[in-house]
Amino acid sequence: MKYQAPRGTHDILPNEAVVWRDLEGYFRHVVGLYGYGEVRTPAFEDTELFKRTSGETSDIVTKQMYEFTDKGGRSITLKAEGTAPAVRAYLEHGLGGQGQTTRLWYQTPVFRYERPQKGRYRQHHQFGIECLGSASPQADAEVIEVAYRFLNMIGISDVKVSVNSIGREATRSSYRQAVLSHAAGYLADLEADERARAEKNPLRLLDSKDPKAIEVMKAAPSILDYLEDESRMRFDTLCGILADIDIPFEVRPEIVRGLDYYTDTVFEVLSDQLGAQSALCGGGRYDGLVRALGGPDTPAVGFGMGIERLALVLESLRFNSGESIQAYVVAATESARSEVSRICRLLRSKDVSAQCDVDGKDLRRQMKQADAMKAEAAVIIGDDELASGNATVRYLESGDQRAVPFSELASHIGRLYD
RNA sequence: GCGGAUGUAGCUCAGGGGUUAGAGCGCCUCACUGUGGCUGAGGAGGUCGUGGGUUCGAGACCCAUCUUCCGCCCCA
Incomplete structure (x- = not known):
């Protein structure tokens, strides 16, 4: 065969397209129930948009961007992530008005240069929502509720919602010191690149799969003990709301996310049907992002959800159907x-x-x-x-x-x- | 980016140096010229991922390369 789909990409054929269309319909329906409006942003953006927001040291920026120079000499990057472009559009078109809470959703391809694996592709697709302008923990809860409700509606109920708070800047810097000193002995034994990675973002140690790290980090301090009062209250309130509205969740202080813009609330929804790539959905609060993009101080919270992974889970549940005719x-x-x-x-x-x-x-x-x-x-x-x-x-x-x-x-x- | 597997018919897979490469499912034809699913009999369909090499001879062995998959990293 002379040509095939490029590495890490795939065609969606009629049988699978039926599943995708259903998923899109259900997602549209659920976000509609909560009053979210759709945004469709370009497939590529100014490279700086991603560099500024994801963090210079994030994996996305350091090694995963599809970056190129166009014929006009501009540095362009294929959409590497959904939130920054949505926020860019929100600011560019003044969707926030006088600071009203604005709810946006999207469905978009995402491009990342990674080594492909089941559930991990170089072009994948995400559903996402962003709730911009509200600092209330109710907004955090709403965003998690939308994800949970959607998953339930499509028949994926066997999932775990994991939540955590990573606090604000002050919390992270004092906690970072605490983790580093706790793990000092362990760090000395690590390979150079692993040590560099750990020092760059000590929170990662908490997620490590290395048995030694797991052993050492068992006794590590919890970031929840370092939260400032305001963050602490937000997190307690959020957990209370989730319990009230019957969303099963667990607090997992070791959750960290790969993007630098998160503040306070972070969460993930995992499925055990996906092997190593177990996250169906990931999100959190990003109160500093809008300002970082030149807008007013604007609290915000949102999530992204991988459509390929949803389809994989549904396939394993045998919810597949075929094209038919009346x-x-x-x-x-x-x-x-x-x-x-x-x-x-x-x-x-x-x-x-x-x-x-x-x-x-x-x-x-x-x-x-x-x-x-x-x-x-x-x-x-x-x-x-x-x-x-x-x-x-x-x-x-x-x-x-x-x-x-x-x-x-x-x-x-x-x-x-x- | 690192380590390990994998690729043979549309699909799932067998064959591990020796004539014309197999099975099941699917597809086509016939039994069956106003009725699908069941049955039986036939048939079509393959540059054995690609490119080199070894050999009298390569689908098989060697090298390279691409793809997919598993683990790591990381994420959706």
């Missing part, structure tokens, strides 16, 4: 063929999906085709039907068959869906 119109005799295409057009004009044979197949082959397409009904038309004005409608699943006047076909078959 009516397959069959010509039982050659003289009925023109009437068959007329009936097809009639059904479609009444919003009933219909297909018929165009290759001159005989009755038996047409019935086989109807079956293969999982049609609800075969509408059979031959000389007898032409004479009587009644089509023979055969319901393929039950095998029941009845005569239906041509003019009533659409309402008759359409009713199956009521």
